[in-house]
Amino acid sequence: MKLNINGTEHEIPEVLQDKKLAAYLREDLMLTGTKIGCDIGVCGSCTVLVNNKALRSCKLKLKDVAEKQVITIEGITPKDGTLHPIQQAFVDCGAIQCGFCTPGMVLSAWALLHETPHPSRQQVRNALKGNLCRCTGYQQIIDAVMQAAEVMRD
Ligand code: FES
Ligand code: FES
Known part of the structure; x- marks a missing residue:
């Protein structure tokens, strides 16, 4: 299974397919701009873009976003040090x-x-x-x- 995060493809081993997207972003990719507040889908702090829709990454497993485009806050921030x-x-x-x-x-x-x-x-x-x-x-x-x-x- 493949995941596209901020334009980069990641191969996801089967053992990780039930991992929460929020935890994967923070723990495995060190994309710590995604915050985990409630971890039960209430606060919105873990929001990411999935195919341009704002969704809560604490409510998604990696297998839910297979073959989709995920964009985190790091993905919309220009690399030249300016801000979106x-x-x-x-x-x-x-x-x-x-x-x-x-x-x-x-x-x-x-x-x-x-x-x-x-x-x-x-x-x-x-x-x-x-x-x-x-x-x-x-x-x-x-x-x-x-x-x-x-x-x-x-
Ligand atoms: S951490 Fe609160 S909605 Fe996901
Ligand atoms: S929770 Fe502190 S700025 Fe919104």
Whole structure:
């Protein structure tokens, strides 16, 4: 079985096929931008993109994403040290405090903007309602996604 993660193919031995994707990303690939908060599908901190949809990697086994394209927060971050426009907007809008929820928030926002380049604030709220933040109060996060939408349209 093969997995494509951030554009790189990984051969998965049979013994690992029931391993959770979140744990595999962090423990085997050292892609620690994917956070594990609740580990039961509630908090959204483990969100990744699977074929451009935002899904919770703690609820997926490796065999669930076989032959699919998985993108983590590391996969959308430019290699030249700059930030993706969504990440930059989070910085600009003060939408990050401890940062634990941020990778999941950014990837949920990415999936929304991929489908809906002109979202309303309500659409942003709906897209992020499964991503919990214990720090920021959400307002700045919504501001950040609206700003990112504008930048990405330009
Ligand atoms: S760690 Fe996956 S939803 Fe909380
Ligand atoms: S910034 Fe701390 S949980 Fe969101």
